[in-house]
Amino acid sequence: MAPDNLHLYQLAFTHTSYVRQNLKGNQETNERLEFLGDAILGAVIAEYLFKKYPYKDEGFLTEIRSRMVNRESLNSLAVKVGLHSLIKVDNISGVTRHKFINGNALEALVGAVYLDKGYKDTKDFILKKLVKPHFDLHQLTTTTSNFKSKLIEWAQGQNRSIRFEIVGQKQSGSTTEFTAAVVVDNDIIASGSGLSKKKAEQAAAEKSMEVLKSTGAILP
Structure with missing residues (x-):
């Protein structure tokens, strides 16, 4: 699938730090494409799971989609x-060490493909190049992740108070x-x-x- 608008793909790999370091004025970065790609990726995977598992409930579909599109997975x-x-980043300040830049660029790429080729080609790209070759759906659907237990174990190891x-x-x-909230040392970390x-x-x-991994409080 040859690109029609090469600029979109170049933009998808341009992190905001690179613009600050190398360019002057109000320059574009991949953040807007990332926003768009996040929505398109979520929609395509939601449709894919909806059709693949016709007898599973909304909770199952939501959990599997979350496992596929969370920051670590992307x-x-x-x-x-x-x-x-x-990805073009500001190497001087060490931004390349921020692991989520890679997943964000992937979302930006999806956004670029969508603007360049439309929904159908983007859907084909996501399913044929990303989902089917790289996701083991059997493992995703049979593995139970007890995030609550892991979080409690972390808090105990750090001598932090935690409650749900x-x-x-x-x-x-x-x-x-x-809707539940996780409270660590009287601060709300996130809700679900x-x-x-x-x-x-x-x-x-x-x-x-x-959230805690993104801040370095928990090692990936």
């Missing part, structure tokens, strides 16, 4: 396909969606939702681990 995928070697609070619930017909209190706490724990 960063690993970007490295696998070699995108990390194409149900901070909201929303009724829709016969279905109740709960689920169709049971347990699932909400797991979702909040998973998001909290991503």
Whole structure:
């Protein structure tokens, strides 16, 4: 699939730090493409899982999609396909060590393909070049990740106080969606939702681990 607009792809690999270091004035970076690509990637994978698992409920589909498009997963995928070697960053300040730059560039690439080729070609690119060659759906759907236990173990090891609070619930017909928050040392780290209190706490724990990893509090 040859590109029609090469500038879009060059932009997808231009991190904001590179612009600050090398260019003057109000220059474009990959952040807007990243925003667009995040939405397109999520939509394509949601549709793919919806069709592949016709008898699974919303909670199952949401969890598997989350495992596929979380920061850790996208960063690993970007490295696998070699995108990390194409990203323009400010090497002087050591931005290359920020691991999420790779996954963000992958999202920006998806955004570039979408603007250049449209939804159908982007969907084909995501499924044929990213999802099917690099995701083991059997492993994803059979492995249980107990993020709550991992987070509690981390907090105990760091002598930090931690608690899980149900901070909201929303009724829709016969279905109740709960929202849980993770509180570490009286600071709310992240919140998550689920169709049971347990699932909400797991979702909040998973998001909290991503936040703590991004700040260096938890090693990847």
